[in-house]
Amino acid sequence: MRVHADGLGRTLAGPPPRRVLDGLSLELPGPGVHAVLGANGSGKTTLLRLLALLDAPDAGELRFDGERVAGPRGVARGARRRATLVFDRPALLRGTVRWNVEFALRARGVPAAERPARLAPWIEPLGLGKILDARVDRISAGEARRAALARGLALGTELLLLDEPTANLDPLSAGLVEGAVAELCARRETTVVLATHDLAQARRLAGQVHFLAGGRIAQGGDAAAMLDAPRSTALAAFLGVENLFRGVVEDRGDHQRFIAPGIDWAVIAERPGPCWAALPARDVLVARDRPASSAMNAVEGTIERVEERGPTVLVVLAPPDREDAPAPRLTAAVTRATVQAMGLAPGQRAWLVWKAASVRLFDG
Amino acid sequence: MGPFGRALELIGTLDSRVLEVVGLSLAVSVAAASLAALFALPTALALGLGRFPGRRALRAVVRALMMVPAVLIGLLAYLMLGRGGPLGALGLLYTPTAIVLAQAVLAYPLETALFLAAFEQVDPLLLDATRTTGGGRRWVARAAVRQAAPALFAAGLTGFARVLGETGMTMMVGGNITGETRTMTTAIAAETMRGAFELALALGILLLLLSLAVNVALLFLEPGNDARAR
Numbered sequence: 001m002r003v004h005a006d007g008l009g010r011t012l013a014g015p016p017p018r019r020v021l022d023g024l025s026l027e028l029p030g031p032g033v034h035a036v037l038g039a040n041g042s043g044k045t046t047l048l049r050l051l052a053l054l055d056a057p058d059a060g061e062l063r064f065d066g067e068r069v070a071g072p073r074g075v076a077r078g079a080r081r082r083a084t085l086v087f088d089r090p091a092l093l094r095g096t097v098r099w100n101v102e103f104a105l106r107a108r109g110v111p112a113a114e115r116p117a118r119l120a121p122w123i124e125p126l127g128l129g130k131i132l133d134a135r136v137d138r139i140s141a142g143e144a145r146r147a148a149l150a151r152g153l154a155l156g157t158e159l160l161l162l163d164e165p166t167a168n169l170d171p172l173s174a175g176l177v178e179g180a181v182a183e184l185c186a187r188r189e190t191t192v193v194l195a196t197h198d199l200a201q202a203r204r205l206a207g208q209v210h211f212l213a214g215g216r217i218a219q220g221g222d223a224a225a226m227l228d229a230p231r232s233t234a235l236a237a238f239l240g241v242e243n244l245f246r247g248v249v250e251d252r253g254d255h256q257r258f259i260a261p262g263i264d265w266a267v268i269a270e271r272p273g274p275c276w277a278a279l280p281a282r283d284v285l286v287a288r289d290r291p292a293s294s295a296m297n298a299v300e301g302t303i304e305r306v307e308e309r310g311p312t313v314l315v316v317l318a319p320p321d322r323e324d325a326p327a328p329r330l331t332a333a334v335t336r337a338t339v340q341a342m343g344l345a346p347g348q349r350a351w352l353v354w355k356a357a358s359v360r361l362f363d364g
Numbered sequence: 365m366g367p368f369g370r371a372l373e374l375i376g377t378l379d380s381r382v383l384e385v386v387g388l389s390l391a392v393s394v395a396a397a398s399l400a401a402l403f404a405l406p407t408a409l410a411l412g413l414g415r416f417p418g419r420r421a422l423r424a425v426v427r428a429l430m431m432v433p434a435v436l437i438g439l440l441a442y443l444m445l446g447r448g449g450p451l452g453a454l455g456l457l458y459t460p461t462a463i464v465l466a467q468a469v470l471a472y473p474l475e476t477a478l479f480l481a482a483f484e485q486v487d488p489l490l491l492d493a494t495r496t497t498g499g500g501r502r503w504v505a506r507a508a509v510r511q512a513a514p515a516l517f518a519a520g521l522t523g524f525a526r527v528l529g530e531t532g533m534t535m536m537v538g539g540n541i542t543g544e545t546r547t548m549t550t551a552i553a554a555e556t557m558r559g560a561f562e563l564a565l566a567l568g569i570l571l572l573l574l575s576l577a578v579n580v581a582l583l584f585l586e587p588g589n590d591a592r593a594r
Contacts, residue, residue, distance in 0.1 A: 052496050081498035091493035093511055103507070107499025148493075155497060 001082065001158035001191045002065050003028040003051065009059030009215075010046050020046045022215030023060070028208075033185050033192045035206035035223065037199065039238055042212045044195035045088065048161045051193060052085035053077070064159070081108065083159035086152035088167055090144035092136040097128060097147040100136065104151045118154040125180045126150050127173075142173035149177060153184060160184070160192045166201060181205055199239060211235045242314065242331035243279035248272070249361065255296075258359060261325035266296035266356040275361045283358035284332035286315055286344065287351040296356040299330060303348050306339060313339045317352050371565035382566050389528060389547040392460050396467030397524035400475050403468075404523075405516075408479030409505050413491065423480065429473035438533030441466040445537065458539035463547065466537045467527035474526055478519030482512040518585045525578045529571070 005026040012018045020043040028034050038044045049055045050062065053075040062070040069079040092100045098119070105115045123129055126146045131139045136147065145165070152160060165181070166174035182205060184190055196202055202209050203223055210220040219226060219235050226235075247260025249269040256269040258277045267277065285291075290298055301319035308314075312333045319327040332352050334344075344350065365373070374382050411423050443449050445457040445465075456462045486508050494507040509516065531549040538545035540554050548567045555564035 049492075054492055054495055077500075080495065083496070084498070085492075085496045087489055087493060089489060091487070091489045093490060093494075093507055094513070095510070104494075104497040104499075107494060107497045107503040107506075109498075151497070157498075 001028075002030055002063075003159065003191060003193075004063040004066070005051070005060065006063075007060035008047070008050055008057045008062065010043075010050060010055065010057050012046065019215060021050070021057070024212075024216045025060075026210060026217055026220075028191055028193065031185075031188045031191050032208065033181065033194055033206045035202035035209045036193060036195045036212050037197065037202050037209055037238070038195070038212035039197060043215055044197075044212055045163055047212065048085055048163050048193065048195055051159065052083050052161050053080045054085065082157060083161060084152050084155045084157045085161040086149050086163065086165060088164040090136070090141075090148040092144055092148055092151075094136070096133050096135055097139070097143075097150075098132045100147065101151045101154050104155060108155055118156060119150065122150045122153045122180060125176065125183055126153075127176050142169050145169060146173060146176060149180065153180065156190075158189075158191060160190050162192065162194045164195055164197070166196075166198065178205060211238065213238065239278070242281040242333075243277075243284075243328075245277050245328065246274075247277060248274050255356070258361070260328075262319070262322055262327035265359060267359045267361060268356050269361050278360045279330075279354060279358060280360075281314060281331040281333035282312075283354050284330065285353040286332050286334055286338070286342065287353055288342065290351055291353055293353065294355070295353045297359075298351055298353045300349065300351050301327070301330070303344060303346050303350050304329060305346060306344055308336070309333070311335070313344075315339070315344055315350070315352075317350060367561040367565055370562035371569060374562060374566040375569060379566070381563060382570070384543065385546050385548055385551045385567060386570055388460065388545070389549075392463050392547060393467060393524055393528040395464045396527045397471055397475070397520055399464060399468040400471035400523055401479075401520050404472055404475035404479050405509075407476045408483060409508065411476075412480050412483035413501075413504060413508060426473050426476050426480070430477055432473075434470050434530050434533040435536070437466055437470050438536035441469065441533070441537045457537060458541060458545055460538070460545055462537040463534050463545060466533050467530060470530060470533065471523040471527050475519055475523040478522055479512075479516055482515035482519055483508055485515060486511045514585050518582050521578055521581060521585075525575060528574065 003026070005024060008021050008024040009019070010021040012020050024047065036044050036047060050057050050070065053070055056070055056072065056074045058072050060071070061068055064079060064082055069076045093103060095103070101119050102115055105118055110118060123132065126149060128147060128150055131143050131147070136144060139147070149165060162181070165177050169177065178201065181192065181194070185192065194202070194206060206223045208221065209223040209226050210217045211226070212218065213235070245260045245263055247258050247263060249267065249272045250257050250259055251272045256267050256272065258265045258267040260277070265277070285295070290300065299317070299319050301317040303315060304318045305316040306313060307316070313336055315332045315334060317330050317332065319330065321327050330352050411419055411426070441462065442457065444451050445454070445462050446452055447457070456465070490507060490511055491504050494504045529549060531553055534547055535550045535553065538547065538550060540546050540550040548571050552564045552567050552571070555561070
C-alpha cells in the first residue's frame with residue numbers, strides 16, 4: 001500500500017499542550033520496511049496512531065493509495081481495516097494468547113474456518129508454540145509482546161505499524177521479532193512502518209529510514225546512506241556520537257589509519273577511502289599518564305570542560321593543535337565516581353585512550 | 365432459652381418460615397440486581413466509552429440519582445403501581461414483581477456508577493488495540509466488558525447487597541404479606557414491632573452472614589479486579 005502524508009499536525013492535550021507533529025510529510029511508496037527513527041518523545045507513537053487512523057490529525061491529510069483517509073475533519077473509520085498498529089505494550093485482553101488472536105480475527109470478520117490458518121505461520125517464527133494456550137497474565141513480558149505481534153501479523157493488513165517492537169525485550173525475543181518482520185518483508189506484500197530508536201535495528205531491517213525530529217521528518221532516505229552520513233544536526237545528535245568526523249581511511253599494510261584534519265587514529269577498516277568515523281564517548285577512557293595498554297589510540301591534551309550528563313560525565317579534551325590544522329575536541333564519558341576519584345577538572349593535563357575497534361566507520 | 369437461643373434453633377432446624385423468607389429475599393434481590401444490571405451496562409458503556417456531547421452532564425446525573433432516598437422511589441413506585449396509578453391495571457402492587465421493579469430502580473444508578481468506575485479502570489490501550497484490529501464499537505464494548513468482568517461482577521454484587529438490605533421501600537410496595545412478599549428486612553421490622561424477637565433475630569443473623577459472605581466475595585474479586593493492561 002502506498003501511504004502519503006502531507007503536512008500532518010497534531011497537538012496533544014496538556015497541560016501544557018504539546019505540538020508533537022507539525023507539518024509532517026511522508027511518502028511510503030509501497031511494500032517494504034520503512035523505519036521511523038527518533039528519540040523518545042519525538043512523536044513516533046503519535047505518528048503511528050495517525051497512520052493507524054486511531055486519531056485524527058488537526059492539520060494536513062493522509063492518503064492510502066491516493067484515497068483520502070484522514071484529515072482535520074476526522075478519519076475514515078472503514079479504512080482502519082487496511083492498517084493495524086502493534087503497540088509498544090502488549091495490550092492483550094484477559095484470556096489466552098490464542099483467544100486474543102481469535103478475538104482480533106473475529107472482530108475483523110475473518111470466518112472461523114480461516115482463523116487458525118492466519119495464526120499458524122507465525123507460531124514458530126515468534127516462538128509461541130508453548131504459550132499459545134497460556135493465560136496472558138502467566139507469560140513473560142517478552143512473550144506477551146511477541147503474542148501481540150502475532151495478533152497484528154495474523155490480521156494480514158496491507159499496512160502494519162510497529163511501535164518499538166523490540167524495546168525492553170531480551171536479545172532472544174528481539175531476534176525472534178526481527179526475524180518475523182524480515183520474513184513478512186520477504187513476501188513483499190506488506191508496507192511496514194517500524195518506529196524505533198534503535199539505529200542498528202533500523203539499519204538491519206529497513207530499506208528506507210525517516211528521521212523524526214521537531215515534529216517532522218528531518219531527514220529521510222536509503223537506510224545505509226542516511227545513517228552513515230547524517231546531514232542534519234538533529235540526526236547527528238540523535239546518533240549519540242559525540243566524536244564524529246569526516247575523513248579518509250589509509251591502509252598501512254598491517255593496519256589502517258583514519259586521517260582527518262587534526263586526526264590520525266588507528267582504526268579497523270575493511271577498505272581504504274573516504275568515510276565517517278564515529279567514536280562513542282563511552283568507549284573512551286581517561287588516564288592521568290600515558291597508559292601502557294593494548295589500546296592503539298592515545299591522545300594527550302588539556303581538559304577543557306567537565307559536563308554532567310545525567311548519570312555520566314562528559315570530559316572534553318583539547319589536544320594540542322598541529323601545524324597543519326587545529327585539533328578537534330574529543331569527548332570521553334565517564335562516571336561521576338571516576339571524576340571524583342581522579343579529581344578531573346578543567347585545565348588539567350590528561351590522556352584519552354581508545355581501541356581501534358571502538359571507532360565505527362561508515363562508508364561515504 | 366432466651367430469644368437469641370431460640371433464634372439459633374430456628375436457623376439450626378431450618379424452620380420453614382425462615383427458609384421461605386430467605387428464599388424470597390434472595391430471589392427478589394438477585395432478580396432486581398440483575399434487572400438493574402441489564403440497563404446499567406449499556407448506560408455505563410455509552411457513558412464510559414462513547415464520545416458525545418453531554419456525556420459529563422449525564423455522568424453527574426447518574427451520581428445524583430444515587431442520592432435519591434429509597435423511600436422516595438417507594439412512594440413513586442406505589443403511585444405508579446397502585447390501583448389509581450398508570451400501571452395500576454397490571455395489579456402488581458404487593459407482589460414480588462413490584463419489589464423487584466422498585467429495587468431495580470434503586471440499584472440502577474448505583475450499578476451504573478460502579479460499572480462506569482469499572483470501565484474507567486480498563487487501560488484505554490486495550491480498547492485502541494481492539495479498534496486497530498478493525499472491529500467497530502460493538503467489539504470495543506466487548507473488549508471492555510471482558511477486561512472489566514471481575515469489577516463488573518463485584519459491582520453487581522454490591523447492587524445486590526444494597527437492595528437485599530433495603531426495608532422501607534420494600535415494605536411500601538411489597539406489603540410484607542406472609543408467604544407472599546415477606547423479605548428478610550421487612551419481616552425483621554414487622555416481627556420486632558410486634559415483639560416477636562426470635563424470628564427477627566434469626567433473620568437478622570442470616571442477613572448479617574449474607575452481607576459478610578458478599579463482602580468476602582468482593583474481597584476475593586479484588587486481586588482479579590486488575591483490569592490494567594500489562
